[in-house]
Amino acid sequence: MTPVIVTPGPEATERLGECLGLRLQSGDVLCLSGDLGAGKTCLVRGLARGWGVIDHPTSPTFMLVNEYRRERDLSRFHHVDAYRLQGSEDAKSLGLEDILDAAGVVVVEWAERIRDALPDEALWIHIEDIGEDTRSFCFEPVGERANALVAGLEEAYAAGN
Ligand code: ADP
Ligand code: MG
Secondary structure (H helix, E strand, C coil), rough: CCCCECCCHHHHHHHHHHHHHCCCCCEEEEEEEEECCCHHHHHHHHHHHHHCHHHHHHCCCCCCCCEEEECCCCCCCEEECCCCCCHHHHHHCCCHHHHHHCCCEEEEHHHHHHHCCCCEEEEEEEEEECCCCEEEEEEECCHHHHHHCCCHHHCCCCCCH
16 A cells, blocks of 8 residues: 655645654654655654654755654664765665664665665655645555554544644
8 A cells, every 4th residue: 555645835744744753663764765855854854753853853964864862762763864875885884784773763865775775674755746835745665564654644644643
């Protein structure tokens, strides 16, 4: 099942991220694909807020990874930006495997560039600019956890939860 959710503007995208962020657990991997300006970082801001990060993530374009914590427990939220990586080998040599092995949530922007370095089971989110402020989010869950993350997401987003 590949649900598609369309958002009418950046605030709606953040809210969609927040809906999904509320459901995230350590070990979950989200792979975001889409062109520059698609809305990946915007979604990550919402994801981080829903998960419980206090400060606002910016795009870590000059770093491989930003790591965030929340107050309620010791778990981590890793925000990876693969834009500057040359491919999967590059990602591996820069320590992506350690990040994936560490207990925590991992969200990867430009995931399509390092596909071979990412786990088979993950929630892929393909983001497309479909005109002005409208963006489509195509969810492609692989594995039990990813399917659980997506189940009921459209309803939760539509209901404003
Ligand atoms: P990316 O990380 O994919 O390069 P960003 O999230 O940094 O993209 O930027 C998305 C840009 O598109 C922002 O300037 C944002 O204001 C704009 N935008 C317009 N409509 C939307 C929408 N529906 N969702 C997300 N961003 C949107
Ligand atoms: Mg970005």
